[in-house]
Amino acid sequence: MAATVNKKIYDVCVIGSGAGGAPLAYELASRGLNVVILERGKQYTPKDFTVDEFMMCRKDMLSPGLNEGAREIKYGDNEPIRCNHLWTGTCAGGGTVRMSGFCLPMKSGDFKPLTNNGRFKNSTYTDWPITLDDLSPYYEKVEKEIGVSGDANTTPDRLQNNAFPFPPLKTHPFSKLIDRACQELGYHPFPIPRLVLSKEWNERKECGYCGFCGSYGCGRRAKGSVLVTYLKKAGELSNADLLPEHYVYKLKTDGNRIVSACYFNPEKGTGEVKADTYVLACSAIETARLLLNSWTSGHSNGLANSSGQVGKNLAFQFPSEVDGYFLASLLPSNHLAETPFVDRALQDLYCLKNQGLQYPKGGTVIFLLPHPNPIQKAISLSYDEKGNRVYGFALKQKMADYFQYTHLISDTFIEFITNPQTFITISKRYKDSWGIAAAKVSIVPHEENIKTMRFMAQKIAEIYKIMGAQKAIFNSNPFTAGECQQGTCRFGNDPKISVLNSDCRCHDVKNLYITDSSFMPSGISVPPVFTIMANSLRVADRLYRS
Amino acid sequence: MNRRRFLSSLNLFLLSILFIPKGIFKQKLLSAEPLIGSLDLHSFNTLCILAEHIFPDDHLSPGATSLGFNDFLCSQFKTTYYQEDIPVIVLLVRILDKEADIQRKMDFISCPKEFQTQLIERLYRSDQNNLFRHSFEKVIDITMEACFSDPKYGGNKNKASWRIMSNSIEEKWFHGCDCE
Numbered sequence: 001m002a003a004t005v006n007k008k009i010y011d012v013c014v015i016g017s018g019a020g021g022a023p024l025a026y027e028l029a030s031r032g033l034n035v036v037i038l039e040r041g042k043q044y045t046p047k048d049f050t051v052d053e054f055m056m057c058r059k060d061m062l063s064p065g066l067n068e069g070a071r072e073i074k075y076g077d078n079e080p081i082r083c084n085h086l087w088t089g090t091c092a093g094g095g096t097v098r099m100s101g102f103c104l105p106m107k108s109g110d111f112k113p114l115t116n117n118g119r120f121k122n123s124t125y126t127d128w129p130i131t132l133d134d135l136s137p138y139y140e141k142v143e144k145e146i147g148v149s150g151d152a153n154t155t156p157d158r159l160q161n162n163a164f165p166f167p168p169l170k171t172h173p174f175s176k177l178i179d180r181a182c183q184e185l186g187y188h189p190f191p192i193p194r195l196v197l198s199k200e201w202n203e204r205k206e207c208g209y210c211g212f213c214g215s216y217g218c219g220r221r222a223k224g225s226v227l228v229t230y231l232k233k234a235g236e237l238s239n240a241d242l243l244p245e246h247y248v249y250k251l252k253t254d255g256n257r258i259v260s261a262c263y264f265n266p267e268k269g270t271g272e273v274k275a276d277t278y279v280l281a282c283s284a285i286e287t288a289r290l291l292l293n294s295w296t297s298g299h300s301n302g303l304a305n306s307s308g309q310v311g312k313n314l315a316f317q318f319p320s321e322v323d324g325y326f327l328a329s330l331l332p333s334n335h336l337a338e339t340p341f342v343d344r345a346l347q348d349l350y351c352l353k354n355q356g357l358q359y360p361k362g363g364t365v366i367f368l369l370p371h372p373n374p375i376q377k378a379i380s381l382s383y384d385e386k387g388n389r390v391y392g393f394a395l396k397q398k399m400a401d402y403f404q405y406t407h408l409i410s411d412t413f414i415e416f417i418t419n420p421q422t423f424i425t426i427s428k429r430y431k432d433s434w435g436i437a438a439a440k441v442s443i444v445p446h447e448e449n450i451k452t453m454r455f456m457a458q459k460i461a462e463i464y465k466i467m468g469a470q471k472a473i474f475n476s477n478p479f480t481a482g483e484c485q486q487g488t489c490r491f492g493n494d495p496k497i498s499v500l501n502s503d504c505r506c507h508d509v510k511n512l513y514i515t516d517s518s519f520m521p522s523g524i525s526v527p528p529v530f531t532i533m534a535n536s537l538r539v540a541d542r543l544y545r546s
Numbered sequence: 547m548n549r550r551r552f553l554s555s556l557n558l559f560l561l562s563i564l565f566i567p568k569g570i571f572k573q574k575l576l577s578a579e580p581l582i583g584s585l586d587l588h589s590f591n592t593l594c595i596l597a598e599h600i601f602p603d604d605h606l607s608p609g610a611t612s613l614g615f616n617d618f619l620c621s622q623f624k625t626t627y628y629q630e631d632i633p634v635i636v637l638l639v640r641i642l643d644k645e646a647d648i649q650r651k652m653d654f655i656s657c658p659k660e661f662q663t664q665l666i667e668r669l670y671r672s673d674q675n676n677l678f679r680h681s682f683e684k685v686i687d688i689t690m691e692a693c694f695s696d697p698k699y700g701g702n703k704n705k706a707s708w709r710i711m712s713n714s715i716e717e718k719w720f721h722g723c724d725c726e
Contacts, residue, residue, distance in 0.1 A: 054696060378707075379686075392602055
């Protein structure tokens with residue numbers, strides 16, 4: 001089928017409608033620019049979201065199936081496998097549709113990992129070319145525009161003395177046990193701010209406390225995904241077009257500038273969209289994949305890759321999950337409370353100087369009740385400690401033993417040490433169902449990250465012990481948590497070692513910006529979504545002025 | 547003349563049915579047109595037997611069969627979700643049938659249950675059978691999906707498997723959740 005070329009030439013073409021694309025798209029459209037958003041996935045409404053794990057988490061509603069989303073992934077020393085892992089969210093709203101909505105800003109020291117920690121062996125991180133002061137006004141803007149619920153009195157390093165837009169969400173009685181145990185150890189736990197409404201606002205209902213935040217869309221619009229915030233507002237503007245099911249597979253250039261974005265669409269077939277400026281926000285892996293697949297004779301190493309850094313410096317949320325087992329009989333009588341949110345965070349383990357670790361950076365610990373995913377829980381229980389499967393009566397007994405306890409788990413954001421062995425490139429073996437070469441991902445955790453992971457796990461287990469846990473099991477797999485992927489097109493002032501400048505504008509291709517998490521030149525120790533959205537608004541400002 | 551020929555042919559046909567070994571006749575029927583997507587009936591039946599080994603019936607909960615594993619397969623194997631798994635399942639069935647034939651001169655599903663249990667365990671634990679291992683682990687995942695998904699997909703009848711997980715928090719799954 002011949003390619004369709006849209007006749008309209010937009011001011012800005014945004015590729016990807018998640019945390020990095022939607023805020024910028026709305027901001028520019030609200031200032032009068034003609035904006036088009038090309039989104040690979042479908043556009044759902046909140047009515048489409050249910051608590052059906054099979055549909056929402058196992059099938060291809062929010063992330064692509066094996067054919068459409070094929071990737072070649074090499075975990076550590078294992079043989080590469082063909083799978084559809086590490087997708088954030090393939091729908092309008094991207095990963096924000098599925099996020100838990102934890103909302104914490106970076107700290108000032110996070111912007112200078114190289115200056116503060118030095119060049120660590122086998123690492124590639126660099127300092128950020130911006131500071132917390134550059135990002136702070138935009139953190140504040142996101143808070144107000146999306147609606148954040150939190151407690152200003154207890155949140156560390158609160159950027160301003162003003163209260164959060166909404167009071168904190170109700171929390172489970174477990175949180176009081178955590179508070180007492182942490183205080184006994186000299187820690188300072190606090191209710192984690194959430195991108196979830198504790199009160200009705202702007203045609204969005206207050207949280208219904210169903211507990212199906214992480215991995216599910218929110219039918220009440222209480223969770224502040226960009227689908228129900230920035231994209232909704234952009235949809236009300238006549239100069240913003242959201243085109244779902246437009247999978248951009250290549251960017252065409254005239255040598256110096258991008259001239260069109262080529263897409264597949266199930267109805268139209270192939271097509272092209274033209275704009276003056278292009279913004280990539282497809283997620284760290286897919287943005288790098290698109291650039292590498294857009295190679296030409298003039299950009300033989302991939303588009304925008306004269307530095308050789310596209311695809312490199314990939315980072316993830318580094319986990320340290322500890323599962324605390326509590327006999328129900330020993331818990332407070334009101335532990336059967338309706339609210340599923342524990343929502344306790346700890347940043348006393350954020351910096352780990354003088355703790356006997358070579359890399360002195362820990363991260364944020366968040367305590368929560370297990371995600372209500374019965375299939376995933378059943379599958380995880382069918383593994384033993386050595387990775388073999390348990391089945392039959394042994395499996396059923398294991399389930400019965402497990403569920404006689406109530407469980408508390410820790411979700412930890414440890415700064416991933418970017419290294420030369422963790423990167424993405426293009427697979428020579430596999431293609432997706434449209435015939436486009438798949439991403440090939442290599443993940444090798446840095447040995448110091450693994451030490452930090454174990455150190456944090458010990459500290460978390462100490463908290464559980466004081467709380468009265470019967471046992472604490474270390475559950476972490478250093479290869480998990482691909483949702484919070486970062487890096488691959490880092491920004492910096494030196495074009496030889498970065499892809500973007502401090503405005504997230506490409507050094508090589510002047511009409512290209514990147515605003516998903518690929519811009520980050522180091523891992524971070526907080527959930528990244530808040531920072532991605534804030535940076536997206538910051539870049540919108542810069543782009544508009546340019 | 548035509549009537550005589552017809553009756554003669556009919557007699558031959560009826561006689562042939564009597565003398566064709568039952569196994570072959572049964573196998574021809576079983577390997578007839580695909581039943582579920584492109585999964586043949588024999589593989590389907592073997593899969594159901596395997597699921598009962600993986601998630602058996604006991605005092606804690608009904609087993610995979612009672613939970614509706616068959617109905618789940620019927621509904622979901624017509625979709626694209628499991629299409630890439632079908633060759634893996636067929637391979638698994640072939641390995642089991644071959645081993646059963648060597649030892650018992652019959653296919654896997656015809657063997658006694660105790661033999662089936664021992665065979666699965668031996669093949670799974672054996673280092674020589676990475677293919678079996680990978681395939682069987684896929685069947686474990688499918689069984690968990692069938693047994694623990696929402697009952698509207700055919701499995702987990704009466705939400706019975708969620709009762710194992712019924713706990714202060716997990717109660718929510720059992721009672722459902724109104725997200726509106």
